[in-house]
Structure formats: structure tokens, C-alpha cells
Amino acid sequence: MGETARSPRERYREQVRDEIKSHAWSQVAATGASALSLNAIAKRMGLSGPALYRYYRSRDELITELVLDAYRDLLETATTAAAGERAPTARLTAVAAAMRGWALDAPHRYLLIYGTPVPGYAAPPEATTIASGIMSVLLGAFAEAEAGRPSKAAAALDRHLGTHRAWAPDDAVPPAALRRALAFWTRLHGVVSLEVAGHFTDMGFDPALLYAAEVDAAITAP
């Protein structure tokens, strides 16, 4: 339907770009984004180094593409998981499980988004848009979920979020839901990022149980 008519050249170009990206992903999965080498990709494709620069202006542009793909994939994962459950708490549990699964499935893909930022690199505006889409999934669930009485610190944060909510312009979502979604997100990230970075490996416990407890607590918390 929405398919733009493309000349054979454009078709070929798109195909090669995809093939490059595919090689890039397997290299990222193997050694991480910082070790990504255009030269190595070219060699694996039977091309000479500079040939790739016809398809991606620079290494950064390729990485940006990967970052956006990762964001899009994560958003889709979260959305799909949310669509499978009706009750808000079950939805949040499902989203949380899906997000951890997504992270463990390809740790370097997760780190590409949430890990150490690349030195000179700045995320494109579109990334922010997608990221707020992910937040929307959480916000939707927390807007429906009932909340208890917030603590003093939580209430202070609620007041602040009441006037600093540019990232969640939907007025129907109360500040408490904003805060709970925010905390939900940071708590998931706290466990997953440490797990993915290997900080639990020598500790001997099962991160899945810690994650389950955190997710449960974050959903239940007022």
C-alpha cells in the first residue's frame, strides 16, 4: 500500500544498506558497539573498505541507525507485551518481563541504548520520540492502576512533576502515575543494567528472582 515506487538502483541500495546493518548487528552482538568496524564489515561482505561510505556517511551514522532500530524494537516489544494483558498490574508485569527478556536476548543491544554514551555522539531527536513512546506504555498502565498514599518525598516529587511534565503532556495522567511510571522504569533499569553488565555474576544469586521482587514491589508501591 504505502510502498513508494523505487527504481532498481534504490532497491539495490536499500538491500546493501540492510546487509551492512545485519553484519553490524552481529558484530555488535559479538564485541559491542565500541568495537564496531566498518572495515571489518566490508571485508566480510567481500568489499573494499571505502565502499561502505557510499551507504553510510560515517561510522556514527551507522551506529545511529542501529540505535534507532534498537529503540524501535524495544518499543514494539513493550507494546506487544502490553497488548496481551488487560488488567494494569498484569500488563506491567508482562511489559517488565518482556523488557528483561529483550535485554538478555542481546545485552549489547540494550547497552547500545542504555549503556555508556559514545563520546562525541548525540542521540537523534527521533530516539527521544520513541523513548517517550515506551514511557507511554507504562504511563497508560499506571494511570489505570490504583495508588496508595504517597510518602512525603513521593508527594514532593508529585508536586514537582505537576509542573514539569513536558515529557508526558497528556493531562489525563495524574502526577502520581508519572512518578510511579518513572520509578518503575528506573527500577527495572537498575536491575537489568547491572545484570547485563555482569555485576551479579560473582554474587551467586539468581537475578530473575531479584527482578521479580523488584517488579512486584514497583507495581505495588504507592
Next chain:
Amino acid sequence: MGETARSPRERYREQVRDEIKSHAWSQVAATGASALSLNAIAKRMGLSGPALYRYYRSRDELITELVLDAYRDLLETATTAAAGERAPTARLTAVAAAMRGWALDAPHRYLLIYGTPVPGYAAPPEATTIASGIMSVLLGAFAEAEAGRPSKAAAALDRHLGTHRAWAPDDAVPPAALRRALAFWTRLHGVVSLEVAGHFTDMGFDPALLYAAEVDAAITAP
């Protein structure tokens, strides 16, 4: 007192090593660890590139040194903060504040420890030792703090930690304290790491308030 008698050569060597490390730190602060260049450091010191290899066998060895320094500094920061307060909750609040301050003071230093792991690089055993020292500070406080009734998921984690506590061999610390310290740590990290990586910048709220709320909740939570 414990000072080993050192020959002039050893003194000079140590001095140069320190100077290299100091330049390395300012380079890390400026552009992050992934952009750290021995060559650039050498030039800034008025030396030729390969000269540095007399002092550090490789780039990885220098980074390892930086990582260990960062760990040691963080442990000292946490310990000092804890020493300033007697009541367990006040102690945890102080430690949390100190740790966030430490992270914001030099984001790349924080990311050197908790960010994306360097590709081929493996943290030395000493790092694990220091890291468990940091956990001890939290464990000590939570062992004293009184806890409420754990949720189902929390209780399950407690049972698990009862038999998987190699990282906290002190039997006097009950599993619930282990769990709460672990969750405390992951929650702090969740907020700080996202803040340091710049994921809050476009959202317009004050991360300090979110952090305060999370710290409060993590201390209060059963």
C-alpha cells in the same frame, strides 16, 4: 610507618606512573574511557608514544588501574558518609547522597565502573573485593534497620538468598537485609545511571527529587 624503602628509581617510576594516571583521568573526564589514548597522553607529557609502555604494559592495564582507583574512591566515599551518621536510616540517606554526588562529580568515572564493559576487558578480582566492601556498608545499615512484612515475591527472594549468599558470608545478616541492601543498590543505580547517561535531560524534571523519593522509598520499603 609501613613505608617500604624505595630506591630513587622506584620513586621516579611511581611518580611518572601517577602523572600518566592523572593525565588519563582528565582524558577520561573529557571524552570517556573508550577514547583514552596512550599516544595522546605521551604527547601531552612531552614523551614519545612507546615510552609509556615502560610504565603500563598496555592500554588495558592502565584502564584497570583507573577502574580500581575509581572503586577504591567510591568505597571510601561510601564509608566516610556512613561514618558520619549513627541511625541506620540516616546512614543510608547519607550514603545515597554521597554516591550520587560522587557519580555526578565525574560521570565518566561512574560509567567506568557501572557502564558498558570494555570489549575484551575483564575486571580484576580486587574489584570484586572492593565492590563487596561497598555492599558491606549497605548491609551493615540494613542489618540494624527494622523491616516490615515482606511481600510474596520478596519472601521468595529471601528464601533464595538464604542459601545463595556467598557474596555476604556474614551469617549475622538476615536474608531480608541482604534483599533490601541489594534492592537499595539497584534502585540507586537505576536513577543515577540513567541520569549520568543523559536519559533525563530532555524530560525537564529535576532528577534530585526523583532520587530523593527513590532513596526514601528504598529505605522505608519492607
Next chain:
DNA sequence: ATGCTTTTGTTAGAGCTTGTAACTTCAGTA
């Protein structure tokens, strides 16, 4: 004090990287 030994620093170079410039070859199009 003189000579030996070890450490420090040098340059040269291999092998990798990103990225540019200039040239050739090929393919779609008018």
C-alpha cells in the same frame, strides 16, 4: 672514581582503524 648493568627513552615499523580523493567500471535511462 671507574666500569658494569639496568632502566629509560628514542626511532622504525607492522597492522589496525576512519575517512578523503581520484580514477575506473558498470548499469539504468533518455
Next chain:
DNA sequence: TACTGAAGTTACAAGCTCTAACAAAAGCAT
């Protein structure tokens, strides 16, 4: 069929880590 533009090539600059071989300097022992 001739032309135009894209794709791919090699050559190269500038950077990186790290090794090898050599010169200089400094401590140490006789």
C-alpha cells in the same frame, strides 16, 4: 546507442596500539 550517475576500486593521510632494536643516562658495585 550514447550519456550520465552510481558503485567500487586503489592510494593515501592521520590516527591508534604495540613490538623491536638501539642509544643514552643513571644507579650501583667494586
